[in-house]
Amino acid sequence: MTRLHLDTNRCEAHGLCEQAAPDLVHLDDDDTLIIDVPGDLDADHLDAARDAVRACPVTALSLVE
Template sequence: MRVEVDQSLCSGHGQCAVAAPDLFRLDEDGYVLPYDGEVPEGREPHARAGSRACPERALKILATDPGAAAG
């Protein structure tokens, strides 16, 4: 699972970081920073909670295609 951050939609509410502080980091102004890499195994529910908490819908959950790395 990956998280896509659309920083143009982020309004700095910080609710993603409240819901999942171990996954989502904020800059000094309270805007979410890009999420780099795969969501660690077992943290998927937290990533979903962070995404749902965003009032601007700036976070999208993307399924990882297991066949993509093999190609």
């Protein structure tokens, strides 16, 4: 299965991933990115996760198998 991974050291809280996949990730009040679906992604979430990964300008998000 595939899951969404966040490199917290790279994340700059641009929020583009949140715009691309609001059901999967969000920025909290401290501008910390939270992955709302931390485990394996189902088929319904996989396309949105790919969009979030592509949207990140600092490549802080990735998909891992």
